[in-house]
Amino acid sequence: MRKAKMYSAFGAASTHNVPLTSILTEEQREQLCASLGNVKLSLLYKASVHGYKASAFHQRCDRQGPTLLVAYNRSGYIFGGYTSVDYAQSGQYITDKDTFIFSFQGKIPVCIKINHGHYVRLDDAGVPSFGQQLYFCYKNQPVVYSLGGNAFSINTAAMYGNDPQLSECEVYKISSQVSTEEKPWRNVLWTAERKDELMEMIRNHKPVVASVSRVRILMIGPVGAGKSSFFNSINSIFMSRITSKAMSGSAATSLTTQFRTYPVKDGREGKLLPFVLCDTMGLEEQSGAGLDIEDISSILQGHIPDRYKFNPTTPFKPDEQKSSRPVSLQEKIHCVVYVIDATKISLMSDKLQEKLASIRRKVNSLGISQIVLMTKVDEACPLVEEDLQSLYVSSYIKTKVQEVSSRLGVPVSCVLPVKNYSQELELELNCDVLLLSALQQMLNFADDYLDDADQMEDNIYI
Secondary structure, X not given: OOOOOOEEEOOOOOOOOOOEEEOOOHHHHHHHHHXXXXXXXXXEEEHHHHOOOHHHHHHHHOOOOOEEEEEEEOOOOEEXXXXXXXXXXXXXXXXXXXXXXXXXXXXXXXXXXXXXXOOOEEOOOOOOEEOOOEEEOHHHOOEEEEOOOOOOOOOHHHHHOOOOEEEEEEEEEEEEOOOEOOOOOOOOOOOHHHHHHHHHHHHOOOOOOOOOOOEEEEEEOEOOOOHHHHHHHHHHHHHOOOOOOOOOOOOOOOOOOEEEEEEEEOOOOOOEEEEEEEEOOOEOOOOOOEOOHHHHHHHHOOOOOOOEEOOOOOOOOOOHHHHHOOOOHHHOOOEEEEEEEHHHOOOOOHHHHHHHXXXXXXXXXXXXXXXXXXXXXXXXXHHHHHOHHHHHHEHHHHHHHXXXXXXXXXXXXXXXXXXXXXXOOOOOHHHHHHHHHHHHHHHHHHHHHHHHHHHHXXXXXX
């Protein structure tokens, strides 16, 4: 019988100061990784080394990001669970739609997703659990305990043979595989000259329709994706210093509650640049929260004024006298930008994806150009975090661009990865080049829409 190939992983110093050796075979590891995407497993915790205690588990596994627990019992079953939300002993009930439990049935891990509407766990100092239903290292003993419940549809006989005695329990950190392309999949000049050239092109941009003095670009996206941060970043570049004019942050609900139109000046005393960035309330998946799709329709057609305060439960109703007059092309939106967090593309809920699809259908019906701004690329890929110039040789970022293209139904060429300024105190050349390149593309796409809109108006008068 062929001996299974074993893996070693070195974590923080263990109780016995010995390397941690995984029980998983190469084939089992590959099967589990296939269930999770392009990832690698790093062994954090091994109960036979660190102890079957909750305190030992948390010491090794807290704040490690997504983790996979693999348990082994004396009857030979291999089973466990995955969570994408890290352990932090926050005392909060955690929701995580990507959580699943699994059990090897032969060579294949059979995965069971969490049922809708259930918490994955109470994030406390206790033993690892899934759905407040399946507890590992129960009462600090080598035992798995099934409490019953509805979070998962569990058959304990099939999952672990109704044998609760554990022979081992391992927890792995899940991280993305970092791989690079032989040559960049997009070409970028990361030079000061290119930055200056882009800034000059933007300063001198003239919309193709004479009646439009400034292109209006609408930013749409989930809460916390970086819409306001993009405006702040562009404003910072032209002000030659970090600015924070639009409220931005990482709150669970939208920090933007008004429709805001942000013109940008070319320096403190400079003239207004030929574009306006329009910021909206963040999208949220539940109904009655976040930006309403009917409000987006009103924004696109130029009906909503600057500083209008959104009411998620009641869409905007234009004044009858004002709505009776035709809206000029200058007041309408000329380009729509969907702002998507690169770290959350795979976590996008079906409800949010459907909301974005509904918006896309409306935007398509009006013929408005559309672009996707994929933010937080540095947080998504360690290679890019180390060096932003690695962006277009990162295989992982390439797969994320392809994924967001597929999920939103836009061409890959319309997905622009960027890094907004968030915690920096000084401007950075590579960041500026990416942001300015994205803005230039938005202006080009807006011109495509304006050209078509102008031709349509001409045909009407013929």
